[in-house]
Amino acid sequence: MLDRLLQFQQREGHCLVPQNHIEDGARLGKWLSEQRQLKRTGKLESRRIQMLEEAGVAWHSQDCQWNEMFKLLLQYKDREGHTQVPHRHQEEGQNLGNWLSLQRVVKRRGALELDRQDRLEKAGVVFDPFTHQWESMLDRLLQFQQREGHCLVPHNHIEDGARLGKWLSEQRRFKRTGKLGSRRIQILEEAGVAWHSQDGQWNEMFKLLLQYKDREGHTQVPQTHQEEGQNLGNWLNRQRGAKRRGALELDRQDRLEKAGVVFDPFTHQWESMLDSLLQFQQREGHCLVPHNHIEDGARLGIWLVWQRQLKRTGKLESRRIQILEEAGVAWDAHEFKWNQMFKLLLQYKDREGHTLVPKNHQEEGQNLGNWLNRQRGAKRRGALELDRQDRLEKAGVVWDVQRLQSKRGIARVPNGHQENGDVRILAIGSERNSVCTELASKLDDEAASKPIGSCRVSTERRAAFGSQKPYRGRQTSRNMATDTAAADETNWKSYREPLDIDFGGCWRCISRSVVFGNVPQL
Numbered sequence: 001m002l003d004r005l006l007q008f009q010q011r012e013g014h015c016l017v018p019q020n021h022i023e024d025g026a027r028l029g030k031w032l033s034e035q036r037q038l039k040r041t042g043k044l045e046s047r048r049i050q051m052l053e054e055a056g057v058a059w060h061s062q063d064c065q066w067n068e069m070f071k072l073l074l075q076y077k078d079r080e081g082h083t084q085v086p087h088r089h090q091e092e093g094q095n096l097g098n099w100l101s102l103q104r105v106v107k108r109r110g111a112l113e114l115d116r117q118d119r120l121e122k123a124g125v126v127f128d129p130f131t132h133q134w135e136s137m138l139d140r141l142l143q144f145q146q147r148e149g150h151c152l153v154p155h156n157h158i159e160d161g162a163r164l165g166k167w168l169s170e171q172r173r174f175k176r177t178g179k180l181g182s183r184r185i186q187i188l189e190e191a192g193v194a195w196h197s198q199d200g201q202w203n204e205m206f207k208l209l210l211q212y213k214d215r216e217g218h219t220q221v222p223q224t225h226q227e228e229g230q231n232l233g234n235w236l237n238r239q240r241g242a243k244r245r246g247a248l249e250l251d252r253q254d255r256l257e258k259a260g261v262v263f264d265p266f267t268h269q270w271e272s273m274l275d276s277l278l279q280f281q282q283r284e285g286h287c288l289v290p291h292n293h294i295e296d297g298a299r300l301g302i303w304l305v306w307q308r309q310l311k312r313t314g315k316l317e318s319r320r321i322q323i324l325e326e327a328g329v330a331w332d333a334h335e336f337k338w339n340q341m342f343k344l345l346l347q348y349k350d351r352e353g354h355t356l357v358p359k360n361h362q363e364e365g366q367n368l369g370n371w372l373n374r375q376r377g378a379k380r381r382g383a384l385e386l387d388r389q390d391r392l393e394k395a396g397v398v399w400d401v402q403r404l405q406s407k408r409g410i411a412r413v414p415n416g417h418q419e420n421g422d423v424r425i426l427a428i429g430s431e432r433n434s435v436c437t438e439l440a441s442k443l444d445d446e447a448a449s450k451p452i453g454s455c456r457v458s459t460e461r462r463a464a465f466g467s468q469k470p471y472r473g474r475q476t477s478r479n480m481a482t483d484t485a486a487a488d489e490t491n492w493k494s495y496r497e498p499l500d501i502d503f504g505g506c507w508r509c510i511s512r513s514v515v516f517g518n519v520p521q522l
Helices: 002-010 030-041 047-054 061-080 096-110 113-125 129-148 166-175 182-192 195-217 232-246 250-258 265-284 300-312 320-325 332-353 368-382 386-394 402-408 427-447 457-464 471-481 483-487
Strands: 418-419 423-425
Touching: 002 030, 002 047, 030 047, 061 096, 061 113, 096 113, 129 166, 129 182, 166 182, 195 232, 195 250, 232 250, 265 300, 265 320, 300 320, 332 368, 332 386, 368 386
Parallel strands: none
Antiparallel strands: 418 423
């Protein structure tokens, strides 16, 4: 049987004969088991013990099998470069992975012989594979962080064949459930891992915000602005919303404020528009901003209209009302404009001594004459407010100018008109009023000596204005003036005094007659 054992050993390379093995018709396996039994009971001779041991017999079959598996482990290491044998790996028909896992279990239970533990450790076996795997994944994470600049690993990311994204998600879950050791927590935090993936994303968006600020000089990001493919404007608006709800963490709020973020952009915009308004007021001297006016690219006119609308509806804060009033804003722009024109009228009166403003007269760039005519029109239509009417009357405004002119005897002579070789030109503005005053005075003196009765304009005088029929009474002056002379008042020139006043008719119709005289041209 010894010869058959040596034959088996020479063929198989070991003496681990299976229990039921038959070699050349002999039950070699059963025989070898009997020899071990005799050895254990002390019934096997020492000489036979020595011969079997020299043949390679292991008295404990488990020892022999362990050695064989260890040899397979070293063979695997030589080929693969490590001893991290997958659990189901087969090496030469033997389940090496399962065997190695069994050694780890025995080690954890404290039942692994020190000699075997020492041999496995020297071979590079990691008894805590999870620790080894964790450290291996950590190396991959650090590699990712060094390459990408952050630890925001996508969930499905694979790094060097390992599912790094899934592993990192598991670490966050272990952290939340309290199953991750404090040492590992510290290692991951030092590597830059954010336990809440949202934290990492927030930090990335904050970096983009700082990048935007460095380039643009401010943090007023438009809502739809994209920064490196990320919707930075929308993200910033969400931070403002969280701030209003009280859901923004103090640390994040502090970082955003230090970066220059305005959490209330409407207040910031209002203050910016106020600056534009003050700039306009300083330049123009008032706050009557035209509706379509644009100041420094901002639609200041529309903004001011909106503030007035908010004021009327009671939606404008009292503090803002006070600020705008101090800046000189008039809540009723029409009322303010009217008051300004009224002041110009008083200024004109102080200078000229009357309020008979010529229609096209400009006062400080404002068409005062046209404005005053509009007030008269409103008075005739019954659309002028009583307060304004009273103020204008107290200022000396005459509502019916034609009637006043009739009483004063104002003469209108077409520009360039010649009568008996003399040029007839009407005085305008302040000088016209001087002429009219002197003319009226002279007419008063002359009219006292004229009989009361009807008057008729001479044929020679009518011929000078065109072929017209004789006119009587109050129709005379209106019909004698030519269309051109009546429409084009800009052709009248100034003369200081009329000379040799001649008139026809009685005092009742003297203002409707055409008055001629030898008027020297200035």
